[in-house]
Amino acid sequence: MAREFTPKVLTANHLLEGDAIYRDGSGGWSRNHQEAKLFTDQREAEAALVAALAEPGTIVGPYLADAKAGPNGPLPVHFREAFRTRGPSNYNHGKQVELNHVSV
Amino acid sequence: MYQYNEFDEAFVRDRVETFRGQVARRIDGSLTEDEFKPLRLMNGLYLQLHAYMLRVAVPYGTLNPVQMRKLADIADTYDKGYGHFTTRQNIQFNWPKLQDVPDILSDLADVEMHAIQTSGNCIRNVTADHFAGAAADEIEDPRPTAELLRQWSTDHPEFAYLPRKFKIAITGAPNDRAVTKAHDIGLRMQRDAQGNPGYEVIIGGGLGRTPMIGKVLRAFLPKADLLPYLEAILHVYNLHGRRDNKYKARIKILVHETGLEAIREQVEAQFLLQRAAFEPVAEQVIANIEAAFAPPAYVSRPIGGDDASDAGFRSWMDTNIADHKRDDYAIVSISLKPIGGTPGDASSEQMRVMADLAERYGHSELRVSHEQNIILPHVHRADLALIYAALKAVGLATANIGLLSDMIACPGMDYCALATARSIPIAQEISTHFDALKIERDVGPLKIKISGCINACGHHHVGHIGILGLNRAGVENYQITLGGDGTETAAVGERAGPGFAADDLIPAIERLIEAYLELREAPEETFLDAYRRLGQAPFKAALYPDQVTRNAA
CATH class of the missing domain: 3.90.480.20 (Sulfite Reductase Hemoprotein; domain 2)
Known part of the structure; x- marks a missing residue:
């Protein structure tokens, strides 16, 4: 039996900076996880992934990652995805300083 | 150079x-x-x-x-x-x-540097003893051989698309500081009965998901035969190494599945062909390479008295100085393991200070060690106090080489896309925690090595205490292995038992260290010696006290 679909965000790395980016509601890319579109429909999510794979000019390695709804937008589920929203833990580098990002 | x-x-x-x-x-x-x-x-x-x-x-x-x-x-x-x-x-x-x-x-x-062959299924950077050319225990400087291998392997058309990556390490000393037994090929310099230098050739070592200690393929290989012999090994591997499964593609698996004897027969047969067809490297080329690694122009002058009044300096002298082949010189290890810092990181300012010190006091030589420290291999003993002071001014005088806080840690999930858990915060916590306890010196020589995934860039298999970060049901979890050794007495550490959550890991390590301090026969008995004498049981009991109680009940 197919596993039940869990909500996802579509994420990738930016071609030039390599930074984590997320598909937002307007069909563009945001560097902020909370601005990501939360896909609750499997077919829609997979269609968005296929579309992203066809736009290789700006992004690298798109994939669907588990996420859940939060008060200010989607939140990551897996700790790896949580790290991608912040940056490394040993230095104050990456999104945690560049985004003025609220830690999730 | x-x-x-x-x-x-x-x-x-x-x-x-x-x-x-x-x-x-x-x-x-x-x-x-x-x-x-x-x-x-x-x-x-x-x-x-x-x-x-x-x-x-x-x-x-x-x-x-x-x-x-x-x-x-x-x-x-x-x-x-x-x-x-x-x-x-x-x-x-x-x-x-x-x-x-x-x-x-x-x-x-x-500045004659590049990033070629630092990735991909090719022969990677040849690594060597970081004390090469300086060590008191050395037969010969292995770097001319390493340079010859670099030239031979760079863009070598036959070996640009191997089944998998291929790593060669070389040491010129009997004390193996280059982890040669954990490489696809390890070369250890030896002399034959006539005193001619050559190599013991070790094959099929490696860490990663299937850790293996390398096996001796040839006990003594004359120096002149090195390249055709390595070509023979690579030829056999290129032909028979598995390409169907990435996880079984390293030469260690080929050696394991085929058997050492069968591989030896194939290699030796191929070697005869390679040697016959091999155009010997021109003597002038070898002479030029060797000249590039001629010893520096050592200066004989008084050593002077150490400044015994500075406890910090004394402590640094105890741990960070190794014997040079000349009595009036020393090898300085600059620790990139400040307490609470990231193992292996250096700021641009620190890099410039190390460059200046090498230029001023170290015959313009620096080395990177596989243990993620920087070495000044040729320093006159008279200059040690000045070097210490200069290092201290930029946070580079941590006196911990070979001790608990001189840990290896891979970048882990703070950076690496392959990692399954973080390594750096674990290293930071261990070093901070044990620094507060002030027991590092009492514990003595101890190698803790941390990897953030089974690929084992942090060499956890050969740590006396190895730590492997995994993802267990969506939480970072750390497995401990014990008794690993990366030297000439190489051994793969044994898994102690179930992993620990990050918060439970530091107390577990502390119990382990406390158990060792209780169990050792004398302060001279190192953690590894005690482990070898006693086996895993008492250490396991310290790691999992609840389990022992439960079993006893």
């Missing part, structure tokens, strides 16, 4: 310009990522969790001050002001932007 000739220079410049074109075509959309990825990896450019990462080769860990300063400049101009020295004696920059990488490679070419 070795200086590029015209051929080396032209080759590296040409590769930079080729890659510049490839990057431009990727950015303008002419190349897809699938097309570009193998090209960038051939130039050491990875895409990690938060950014690109550029891995720059430091051949056999040898650097001169001009190169070290250039690394500092690159860190400031294109990165975030620091670099990360790795367990393969390389340096990694964690934040380059794709469009800047050709310029970085061009800057590196200015």
Whole structure:
């Protein structure tokens, strides 16, 4: 039996900076996880992934990652995805300083 | 050190310009990522969790001050002001932007450096004893051989597409500081009965998901036979190494599945063919390489008295100084393991200070060790106090070489796309915790090595205490292995039992250390010696006290 679909965000790395980016509601890319579109429909999510794979000019390695709804937008589920929203833990580098990002 | 000739220079410049074109075509959309990825990896450019990462080769860990300063400049101009020295004696920059990488490679070419063959299924940077050319226990400096191997293996057409990556390590000393038994090929210099130098050839070692200690393929190989013999090994591997399964593609699996005897027969048969067809390396070429590694112009002058009044200096002298082959000289290990810091990281300012010290006091030589420290291999003992003071001023005088806080840690999930858990925060917590307890000196020699995934860049299998970070049901979890050893008495550590959550790991390590202090026969008995004498049981009991109680009940 197919596993039940869990909500996802579509994420990738930016071609030039390599930074984590997320598909937002307007069909563009945001560097902020909370601005990501939360896909609750499997077919829609997979269609968005296929579309992203066809736009290789700006992004690298798109994939669907588990996420859940939060008060200010989607939140990551897996700790790896949580790290991608912040940056490394040993230095104050990456999104945690560049985004003025609220830690999730 | 070795200086590029015209051929080396032209080759590296040409590769930079080729890659510049490839990057431009990727950015303008002419190349897809699938097309570009193998090209960038051939130039050491990875895409990690938060950014690109550029891995720059430091051949056999040898650097001169001009190169070290250039690394500092690159860190400031294109990165975030620091670099990360790795367990393969390389340096990694964690934040380059794709469009800047050709310029970085061009800057590196200015100082005879590059990032070629730091990735991909080719022969990688040949690593060597970081005390090479200086160590008191050395038969011969292994670096001329390492340089010969670098020239032979760079862009070698037959070995550009091996079943998997291929790593060679070499040591010229009986005390193995290059972990030769955990490499695809390990070379240990020996002398035959007539006193001629040659190599013990070890094959099929490796860490990763299937750790194996290398086996002796040839007990003594004359020096002149080295290249045809290695070609024979690589030929057999290239032909028979598995290409159907990435996880079984290393030569260690081939040796394991085929058997050492059968591999030896194949290699020796192929060797006869290779040797017959091999055009010997011109004596002049060998002589030129050897001349490039001639000992520095040592200076004889009084050593003077140590400044015994400074406890910090005394403590640093105890741990960070090793015997040089000359009595009036010493080998200085600069610890890149400050308490609470990131193992292997150096700021651009620190790199410049190390370059200045090497130039002023160290015959312009620096080494990167696989244990992620920097070495000044040739320092007159009269200058040690000055060097200590200069290092201390920039936070580089941590007196912990060979002790608990001198840990290896891979970048882990703070940077690496392959990692399953973080390594760096674990290293930071261990060093901070045990520093507060002030027991590091009492514990004595101890190697803790931390990897953030089974690929084992942090060498956890050969740590006296190895720590492996995994993802267990969506939480970081850390497995402990005990009794590993990366030296001439190499051994793969044994898994102690179930893993620990990050919060439980430090107390577990503390119980382990306390148990060792209780169990040892004398302060001279190291953790590893005690483990070998007693076996795993008492250490396991310390790690899992609840389990013992339960079993006893």
